[in-house]
Structure formats: C-alpha cells, structure tokens
Amino acid sequence: MKFFIISTFALCLYILLDILLNNQMWEANTVLTVYLQDHQFPGEKEIFLFFSYSLFAMPAIALIAFLFFDNKLGALLYACLIQAIFAENSVLKNIYHQARPYFIEDEIQPYECNKEFGKPSGHAMSSSAMCFLVPCIIFPVILKDQSNYKYPYYFRVIIMFIVTAWTFMTGLSRVFMGVHSFGQILLGWVYTAYTIIIYLRYFHTPISNYIKQCLQPGSQGVSSNVIKGVGLFAFGWTCLSILLFEFNNKVFLDESEVEEWLDALYQKCANQTTHYNINSPQVLHNICFSLSLYIWFPFSFLLGIKLSKGIYNENQFSINYKMLNFWQKLSRVLIFLLLLSTLVPIILIQYQNTYAEAFGKVFNILIKKILPTSILSGLIITYIYSQILNYFKLAIEGDFIQISPQLVSTPEGYKASELGQLNF
Numbered sequence: 001m002k003f004f005i006i007s008t009f010a011l012c013l014y015i016l017l018d019i020l021l022n023n024q025m026w027e028a029n030t031v032l033t034v035y036l037q038d039h040q041f042p043g044e045k046e047i048f049l050f051f052s053y054s055l056f057a058m059p060a061i062a063l064i065a066f067l068f069f070d071n072k073l074g075a076l077l078y079a080c081l082i083q084a085i086f087a088e089n090s091v092l093k094n095i096y097h098q099a100r101p102y103f104i105e106d107e108i109q110p111y112e113c114n115k116e117f118g119k120p121s122g123h124a125m126s127s128s129a130m131c132f133l134v135p136c137i138i139f140p141v142i143l144k145d146q147s148n149y150k151y152p153y154y155f156r157v158i159i160m161f162i163v164t165a166w167t168f169m170t171g172l173s174r175v176f177m178g179v180h181s182f183g184q185i186l187l188g189w190v191y192t193a194y195t196i197i198i199y200l201r202y203f204h205t206p207i208s209n210y211i212k213q214c215l216q217p218g219s220q221g222v223s224s225n226v227i228k229g230v231g232l233f234a235f236g237w238t239c240l241s242i243l244l245f246e247f248n249n250k251v252f253l254d255e256s257e258v259e260e261w262l263d264a265l266y267q268k269c270a271n272q273t274t275h276y277n278i279n280s281p282q283v284l285h286n287i288c289f290s291l292s293l294y295i296w297f298p299f300s301f302l303l304g305i306k307l308s309k310g311i312y313n314e315n316q317f318s319i320n321y322k323m324l325n326f327w328q329k330l331s332r333v334l335i336f337l338l339l340l341s342t343l344v345p346i347i348l349i350q351y352q353n354t355y356a357e358a359f360g361k362v363f364n365i366l367i368k369k370i371l372p373t374s375i376l377s378g379l380i381i382t383y384i385y386s387q388i389l390n391y392f393k394l395a396i397e398g399d400f401i402q403i404s405p406q407l408v409s410t411p412e413g414y415k416a417s418e419l420g421q422l423n424f
Helices: 002-020 022-038 044-068 072-096 122-138 153-176 182-214 224-252 255-268 284-308 317-321 326-341 344-348 354-359 370-391
Strands: none
Touching (some): 002 182, 044 122, 044 326, 072 182, 072 284, 072 370, 122 182, 153 182, 224 284, 284 370, 326 370
C-alpha cells in the first residue's frame, strides 16, 4: 500500500508541475525544434525517422515469441498491456486536447503528419512500454535468474541501456519531426512508467498464475465472474470515452481554432490531399475516441481462453515443436497470418461519421471497425487459431491453447476473488 501511495503521489506531483510549467516548456520546445530542424546534418532526418517508425517492430517481437517460444502467455499479456496503453493514451489525449507543435507554430515543419491531439505523446507512451516490457514480460529470464538460464550482470545492464536509449531516441525523434513538444514526450513517459510499475508490482504475477491455473488439465477454466468484470470495466471505459468525446465536441473545442489547426495540417503536409473539418473521424478528438476502444482486446483474450476449454504447458512447447517437420511449422505460421489478414478489409473501410468509424456500420447497425476488430483479434489469437490447429492436427503439447479431448479445462471455475493476492 505504501508503494502504491508514493507512486500515485509522484504521478500527481508531476501532473501538477506539467500544468504549471506548460507554457514555459512549450516555448522552450519551439526554440529547440526550430534549431534541430534548421541545423540538420546529412542523414539526421533518416536516423530520426528510423527510431520513430521502429516502434512498429516491437509487436513483431511479441508475435515471434508467441509462435516460436515457450512463453506464449507472456507474449499475449504483453499484447494486452500494449493495447491497454494505446487506449489509455487516447483517453488522456481527449482530456488534455492539446495541439501538436506544427499545428500552431508557423516555423515548425512536420516530417510526419499525425492528425490527433499531441498530449501526452502516444509514441512516448507506447515505445517506452514496448521496449521495457520485452525483457520484463516476454523474456523475463533476461532480468531474473531461472534454474536453467542465468545471464551475466553486464549483459542485463547492456539490455537495459539499449531499451532506455531506444526509448529516449524515439521521444527525441518526435520532437525533431515537429509532431510533439518535449513536454508531451515527458508526460507520456511518466504515465507509462506509472502504469507498468503498478502493473508489474501488483497485477502481472497474479494474472499470469491465474490464467495458467485455468489452463491446467482438469482445471475449471476462467470464471464467468472474471469475464463479466473485465467486460464491465471495458464498457465503463467506453462510456468514459464517449463522454470525453462529446464534451470535446460540444464544450471544450473552439471550432475556429480547430479549423486553423487543420488548415496548418493541410498546408504543411505535402501528401495531405484531404482538407478535414472538425467532424472528420480521422482527426483530433474523433480519432482519439475510436482508438480508446482498443481496451476491448484484453476482454476478448480472456473470452477466447474460456471458450477454448483447452490447456497450456509452457515448459513443453519447445521440446515438441522440434519434432515437427518444416511444412508443419510453416503451416502453423501461415494459418495464423491468414487469420489475422481477415481483419484487414474491416480496418481499411472508412466512414465519415465518428461513431461509425469507431463501432462500424452494417445495414445501419453499428457493428464494425475498432471495437469489433479488437474483439475479433483476441478471439482469433486464442480460440479460433487453437481450434484450427487442432482440426488440422498441428497442435502440440505446450501450445497456447492445446485442444485435447482427454485433457480439457472444465467450462466454469475459479471465482473472481481467486485471481490472486492483489495486496496494495
């Protein structure tokens, strides 16, 4: 409890300092960004673009870990937490509703034309989470000795230096590119630090152990109360997102000021051919509302585990995976990628209404887009993929999730109170 109180107090203190020093940090950032853009050395832009876009390589690490390594559950929990941080960032942006530097500073040029609000930085939040959680969740052996693995101290120092430097360079790249102030970057780092520290200290081990117990042979599966609790949280999050969206739409935002921001986007971005307005679902509070619905991915992840009634033994996968031939291994990968590719048409469809863009619209019923994409992706990774592997006899012992008629978890089980000891 003491650690939680101190961490929360530190977060609140920084938020207060950020509010008090906002104008000074913005002015200093304008000077810094203009200097960086006016005094580039050859190749500097390409270096910063590399770090900015390298963010998208991190999910590939989780994908590789899920497909080829024992710690499949760690890879999936990593994906859940990253999706939750995306949603957290989107809600926070609609709370702060602050412009990006290139929206309002004439001398700052954008090297990437992001269209949503700038505070806190989504790249800062997601990159810091993605970098630091790889050794913490996906490959915990890097930081913690295990019976069959022990890395030297200097190796661990090198790994932490790399992820720290990578996070810093990603943040600096966003300042250089004119799409964030360093105040927005720092705030993003602070929010993510608080989120992952609290999660790792109080939640990760109980959640991980609970799911492993639910997937043991003869276990009782994920409790319906847990599913309902996570679903209720996601529903409440969605209601909060709608509330913030409507407040921005009708109270907080000045339409004439927003039009000036969107004019800057249209005039400064060479590849921007559409002149958006305040109601366009691709910009500002509209897109932030849509992206906040990624919070539904953890719900569908747990729902898929419950529906599968399968088992999981993380210590057996590598041994049995080696027994597969090349074509069996390739088939497993292709099936997974093919299933994920079915989401592409859903993602690519564009609507001109924000609610339709967030929830989708088929026969005038809101069905599609971010919300269903989040739910379907969770079900594909857990339930549908395991069922297809079982059908084609490609499932092996240690899979997440292995479907076996002889060894299954029963439909109903652990109470919500048994999720673990969450002692604050």
